[in-house]
Amino acid sequence: MSSEFTKTLFFYFLLFLKLASSPALAFTYLGFGGANLSLDGISSIASNGLLQLTNTTFNMQGHAFHPAPFSFKSDPVGKPLSFSTTFVFAIVSKNPKLNGHGLAFVISATSNLSTASPTGYLGLFNPDNNGNQNNHIIAIELDTIQNPEFQDIDDNHVGIDINGLTSVSSRTACYYVGSSGSFQNLNLNSGEPMQVWVDFNSEEDMQLNVTLSPVRMPKPHQPLLSSTVNVSRVLLDSMYVGFSSATGNAPTSHYILGWSFAMNEERAEPLDYAKLPPLPLDDAKRGTSKKLTILLPLALCSLLLLVIAPIAFVVRRRFKYAELLEDWELEYGPHRFKYKDLFQATKGFKEKELLGVGGFGRVYRGVLSASNTEIAVKRVSHESGQGIKEFIAEILSIGQLRHRNIVQLLGYCRRRGELLLVYDFMPNGSLDKFLYDRTAPNLDWNGRFQIIRGVASGLLYLHEGWEQVVVHRDIKSSNILLDSEMNARLGDFGLAKLYDHGADPQTTHVVGTIGYIAPELGSTGKATTATDVFAYGAFLLEVACGRRPLEAEVPAEQVMLVDWVLDNWKKGEVLATTDRLLGNDYSEAEMEMVLKLGLLCSHPMAAARPSMRQVMQFLNGDAAPPELSLVQWSFSNQYRVNSSVTISTEIVSS
Numbered sequence: 001m002s003s004e005f006t007k008t009l010f011f012y013f014l015l016f017l018k019l020a021s022s023p024a025l026a027f028t029y030l031g032f033g034g035a036n037l038s039l040d041g042i043s044s045i046a047s048n049g050l051l052q053l054t055n056t057t058f059n060m061q062g063h064a065f066h067p068a069p070f071s072f073k074s075d076p077v078g079k080p081l082s083f084s085t086t087f088v089f090a091i092v093s094k095n096p097k098l099n100g101h102g103l104a105f106v107i108s109a110t111s112n113l114s115t116a117s118p119t120g121y122l123g124l125f126n127p128d129n130n131g132n133q134n135n136h137i138i139a140i141e142l143d144t145i146q147n148p149e150f151q152d153i154d155d156n157h158v159g160i161d162i163n164g165l166t167s168v169s170s171r172t173a174c175y176y177v178g179s180s181g182s183f184q185n186l187n188l189n190s191g192e193p194m195q196v197w198v199d200f201n202s203e204e205d206m207q208l209n210v211t212l213s214p215v216r217m218p219k220p221h222q223p224l225l226s227s228t229v230n231v232s233r234v235l236l237d238s239m240y241v242g243f244s245s246a247t248g249n250a251p252t253s254h255y256i257l258g259w260s261f262a263m264n265e266e267r268a269e270p271l272d273y274a275k276l277p278p279l280p281l282d283d284a285k286r287g288t289s290k291k292l293t294i295l296l297p298l299a300l301c302s303l304l305l306l307v308i309a310p311i312a313f314v315v316r317r318r319f320k321y322a323e324l325l326e327d328w329e330l331e332y333g334p335h336r337f338k339y340k341d342l343f344q345a346t347k348g349f350k351e352k353e354l355l356g357v358g359g360f361g362r363v364y365r366g367v368l369s370a371s372n373t374e375i376a377v378k379r380v381s382h383e384s385g386q387g388i389k390e391f392i393a394e395i396l397s398i399g400q401l402r403h404r405n406i407v408q409l410l411g412y413c414r415r416r417g418e419l420l421l422v423y424d425f426m427p428n429g430s431l432d433k434f435l436y437d438r439t440a441p442n443l444d445w446n447g448r449f450q451i452i453r454g455v456a457s458g459l460l461y462l463h464e465g466w467e468q469v470v471v472h473r474d475i476k477s478s479n480i481l482l483d484s485e486m487n488a489r490l491g492d493f494g495l496a497k498l499y500d501h502g503a504d505p506q507t508t509h510v511v512g513t514i515g516y517i518a519p520e521l522g523s524t525g526k527a528t529t530a531t532d533v534f535a536y537g538a539f540l541l542e543v544a545c546g547r548r549p550l551e552a553e554v555p556a557e558q559v560m561l562v563d564w565v566l567d568n569w570k571k572g573e574v575l576a577t578t579d580r581l582l583g584n585d586y587s588e589a590e591m592e593m594v595l596k597l598g599l600l601c602s603h604p605m606a607a608a609r610p611s612m613r614q615v616m617q618f619l620n621g622d623a624a625p626p627e628l629s630l631v632q633w634s635f636s637n638q639y640r641v642n643s644s645v646t647i648s649t650e651i652v653s654s
């Protein structure tokens with residue numbers, strides 16, 4: 001017992017010695033405001049903390065190093081130590097067709113690289129020393145020019161360089177999506193911020209991994225480059241770490257937004273993107289001031305200005321921030337936003353802050369200055385006639401609903417002719433972007449299945465979880481928003497009612513989107529939970545097959561997604577309709593269930609569709625979905641007839 005204790009004590013003593021002998025060997029910069037970096041060339045740190053390695057002046061270089069060197073070896077002749085680093089960068093070209101040279105993360109024996117060439121050598125080498133063993137430089141290049149001299153593979157690649165610019169390993173910029181997905185291309189020169197991880201493990205055969213991804217995404221499961229590099233000869237006892245870049249003859253700015261580094265550790269501290277400084281707004285958009293020709297004597301002019309300006313200012317201000325506020329709204333206190341605050345939060349509803357344009361209006365991103373919270377503001381044009389009071393009361397009471405699959409409504413504001421609704425900001429935007437926008441990462445099946453269940457859970461809550469049945473009326477991928485953890489959240493519910501108030505009783509306004517509108521809705525105009533289930537069915541097929549319910553540019557038998565899936569189901573080949581981007585990387589049982597549920601929910605007869613409660617049970621595996629009876633499914637005919645009806649009502653309503 002006591003010997004065991006001594007052993008344990010001895011172990012901790014050794015551990016203590018090990019810890020005590022290695023000084024603090026890690027750092028994290030979330031922006032570089034006040035950072036003690038050693039800068040040279042044209043590199044600079046902006047007042048907001050953004051590190052700018054180069055600006056748009058031709059043929060210049062810039063370097064930024066951590067001020068103190070690190071020991072990369074346990075002893076002067078010993079083995080190299082493991083390290084890990086991650087950083088966020090952006091390459092912004094004045095002219096996107098003209099590439100600058102790119103930038104590099106550098107480990108170098110010296111922090112004085114002033115003899116490097118300011119052009120194609122990334123600020124690292126010059127024609128005389130490129131490839132020289134005495135350089136003692138390891139670099140990870142983010143190269144945006146194809147230079148045949150260095151056997152570059154293309155003009156958009158990442159490479160590992162040892163002492164020279166001919167990479168020991170390189171690959172076109174791309175990143176791995178999902179847990180067992182595929183690689184997706186990235187454009188280094190896009191002006192968008194991206195993140196790089198560099199991990200070196202000295203124990204496992206000196207493996208050097210480089211991983212790339214767009215920002216706000218977790219570190220991909222697979223690195224872009226994974227190479228065994230014997231760095232024993234390159235690393236000296238004392239080495240500097242930092243960044244290097246050169247402009248050459250294309251006006252390009254190279255930025256570093258944040259950086260963390262850890263020596264002898266598994267991994268560098270993750271970077272919280274929300275805490276990094278923003279990139280500067282496009283210089284080109286700055287307006288040019290117009291010169292006025294003044295005819296009146298200057299003195300008279302200034303006198304007039306002195307009198308008029310304050311009045312004009314007050315009048316303009318009142319007009320600019322004017323809002324509608326009636327007595328009945330006073331009870332909504334905290335849910336009532338001031339127009340002025342929303343105006344300022346969205347920088348005056350600038351185009352740049354526009355998140356999207358939906359069926360109900362334009363949505364802007366904003367930051368409330370008082371609380372520093374991010375919001376989404378939807379501007380709905382609407383004449384506030386009769387019914388607005390009931391509408392506000394209803395939408396706010398629905399807004400009280402709290403559910404993890406529902407976008408939280410924070411409040412509203414009214415102006416003449418428009419209503420502004422304030423929601424929680426959803427950092428990952430809407431689902432359709434992930435399904436159809438080729439620049440967004442592909443969603444793997446697990447991610448999709450989680451979203452499918454999330455939407456079902458949110459809809460079930462609206463249908464049954466509250467004292468009053470809430471019909472969403474517009475389920476589709478562009479109305480499914482994704483929070484920071486990629487949970488699905490329903491937005492826009494209840495809004496459709498706005499169109500009912502004060503509507504001409506002679507015309508039926510169908511709110512919804514073609515392809516998601518249930519046949520009976522087209523003829524009766526009455527939205528029910530069953531019409532929501534129908535739209536949810538179209539959404540299920542959409543997510544599983546990776547295409548919209550109606551598509552023109554496909555063979556005739558595939559135009560209507562539901563028909564195509566049904567045909568394949570009958571032939572016993574339903575898996576042929578799944579999204580090609582998924583490959584074979586999905587659970588066949590789950591996929592078949594989702595496709596089957598999609599068909600069940602799309603049944604032309606409302607009564608034959610399951611309820612959302614049943615859908616949830618099927619998805620959770622608590623019950624098996626009923627067999628599809630394929631006998632009397634004259635789906636298409638009935639659907640087509642009615643869809644032409646819905647097309648015309650759609651046009652009437654918009």
Ligand SMILES: *[C@@H]1O[C@H](CO)[C@@H](O)[C@H](O)[C@H]1NC(C)=O
Pocket residue numbers: 041042044055056057
């Ligand atoms: C780039 O930075 C250098 C040094 O700070 C400065 O002299 C030059 O004017 C800058 N160029 C531009 C286009 O801002």
Ligand SMILES: *[C@@H]1O[C@H](CO)[C@@H](O)[C@H](O)[C@H]1NC(C)=O
Pocket residue numbers: 036067068
């Ligand atoms: C910056 O770092 C250098 C090198 O470690 C050190 O000598 C210097 O005192 C530091 N300056 C400040 C202001 O911390």
Ligand SMILES: *[C@@H]1O[C@H](CO)[C@@H](O)[C@H](O)[C@H]1NC(C)=O
Pocket residue numbers: 112113114115
């Ligand atoms: C960097 O090296 C150059 C050439 O070797 C030398 O002239 C210059 O003084 C050095 N700069 C610093 C800051 O040490």
Ligand SMILES: *[C@@H]1O[C@H](CO)[C@@H](O)[C@H](O)[C@H]1NC(C)=O
Pocket residue numbers: 199200201207208209221222223226
């Ligand atoms: C490099 O990537 C491979 C493949 O994902 C992984 O097995 C290995 O552990 C990684 N090595 C380091 C040092 O991160």
Ligand SMILES: *[C@@H]1O[C@H](CO)[C@@H](O)[C@H](O)[C@H]1NC(C)=O
Pocket residue numbers: 205206230231232233
């Ligand atoms: C790396 O190179 C050094 C010196 O050339 C050599 O002693 C060592 O065995 C090499 N290590 C590996 C893992 O190949």
